[in-house]
Amino acid sequence: MKGKCYIQGMAAISPQQTFEGDLSAQPIVISSSNMLSCVEPDYRAFIPGNSLRRMSRILKMGLTAALKALQDSGIETPGAIVTGTGKGSLQDTERFIKEIRDYNEQALNPTPFIQSTYNAVNGLIALQQKCTQYNNTFVHRGFSFENALLDSMLLLHEGKTDVLAGAFEEITTEHFYIKSRIGQWKSENISNDTLYQHFSPGTISGEGAAFFLLSSTSTNKTYAELAGLKMLYKPSLEKLDTALQTFLKQQGVQPEEIDLVLTGRNADINYERYYHVLDTRLGNIPQLPFKHLCGEYDTAGAFALWLGAQLLKTQQLPVQWFPMLQSPPAKLRNLLIYNNFFGEQHVFMLLKAI
């Protein structure tokens, strides 16, 4: 693919104070329920009250993060809107399933059905910003957001000047319980700031919405360049190792030129082996995990991208978020992200400072 991909604006709603203000001043938000929930902003600044009342939680989070990212970039109507979500609006899906039963399939309110469709957030953003161009939604677990990014990079390659790409995910107590039945979460309750001291089966759950305005040209407000992206489906350890080396070679980056690796490590003993590939191959490169901040969810990669771009732009680590940090890297030029979702979908991203 020809053409570059620069992050020109972004916004994240997450279990941390990421939506506004100076990151370096925000303390880490701690929860000990194994289920991290977003710190939600005041939506009224973004969505008119009468619309707000009808919208379920993930629609508000998704739309607001999208609008803030656009605001941040100074672009009102992007050339395309592409998103990823593994589960869409769980609240609406759950509600509609229950109402079908409770009302015996009669006189149902269509709103939860409409809002449960995975492309509902995309449609809302398009409607609100009058964006009549390309619009797509990917719904593939740990490849949802990453396919949205790839689609965006294709669009820039094909000649679009800018694209709004994003991801949104919510967790509900009901869905948390469902996934606990197949062992996705730790059986002991832990505090998220001590996640990496609890190596055991399962992890902690999370949620979030993050949006990015991607552009083919950079300016003095560019956060970072998304230089490379690689997805791997159920790779063996050997294939993962080879793919990492190939990826770096294709990007023209030597392992020692990477200043920091953001990893999706989540203290789940079932999938820890994949991170050992990284440890072995990039042994001398500083690593920072991010899942203690956002929890595990299909589109956690979007939080990682937001965090990585933030670090590259500010050249500053919010040290209070990373108690495990020994010594911060002196400079941040090349930042590698590696994440996997329950061992199935694996992703490398390379971010470069401007």
Add this chain to the structure above:
Amino acid sequence: MAERVYITGMGMITAIGDDVAGNLQSLRSKQSGLGFTSHLDTIYKEKLPVAEVKYTTLQLSEIAGVAGIDGYTRTTLLGLIAMREALAQAGITDVQQEPTAFINASTVGGMCDTENVYFDIVNPDKTGDFLKFIDTLDCADCTQRIADTIGITEHIATISTACSSSANALMYGARLIKAGLTRRVICGGTEALTRFTLNGFNSLKNIDKHPCRPFDNQRNGLNLGEGAAYMVLESESLVKENNSVVLAELSGYANTNEAFHPTSPSPDGDGAYAAMKDALAMSGRTIADVQYVNVHGTATLTNDVSEGKALQRLFGETVPKFSSTKPFTGHTLAAAGAIEAIYSVLAIRHQLVFPNLNFTERMEELYVAPETQLLEGYPIQHVISNSFGFGGNNASLVISNYEG
């Protein structure tokens, strides 16, 4: 110069046929697949017609070659059956021989099976066999099950843009080829009937109690259907290298959004017009080159006005033959775009215009009417296939005769 994208394999299963040949036969003999459900547990069992694939889920697992293996939902099984036919037609015996991507489409994933056990799943007092369905609730499950069964290990993705999902899957796959990221990709979608979607569309008062009547003045809504369809897309260079048999060319496509309303299209068909116009422009053809439009034609009050207006705006006084095949297959949501793309290839290869069933009276808002007869020997070189969905998600494909 970007590579051209060719269709080298097709596979499908719908209420009117277990494979492509079966579908063609039913289309030719005007055999609709609409009737009452035998598999869905709903109070509308004998009230709302649907186009159901006639096999039980157990029978589907046998046809798909996975009988006795746990965890295959009806959605996955329909997809697997269509996938196997597409591979066979493309002459692919080992999918690993050429890196092959898979772009699938789904609207509610494995809901067809999970909705029957959902209240057991959320009840801590219950345990049992149903726990195997926990991971089938999302849309990626069917994609990965199909990929794993046939051995796809390369790029995979699932798209969900409501009724335009599989048209977008075809488009994304074609773009991956044009960008040089893959030389072969299998694209399409799969959809099983669910109580969830039936009640969803019914709560929107979008379902007709009678067989649907697309583009008819008395139309009163859609009928849902189920099915799956996949196309094997290959780059021009791979086709040359392998001497692949080409069925048709995917020569143009466009995705637009109406930005009008969450569930209703604009009355003037702005999104539909833009999608068709842009897809045609991309194919390098003009309106005079199009002989047939396989319309979205759901028979809802709003879709047909909007789409009809768009046809009139684009083609003026020379609207080509058009028909909706939804009275045959029902509206198969995520599978519809791929099913109708295959029908478009069949229209070209067999020089056919399919009849728009159940039409009697032209819509008062339009000066055009659909073709109601089966036209054999009709010269077709280029077809537009439309898929429009909730959220204003519109997609049009242009499929062209392969001239060799």
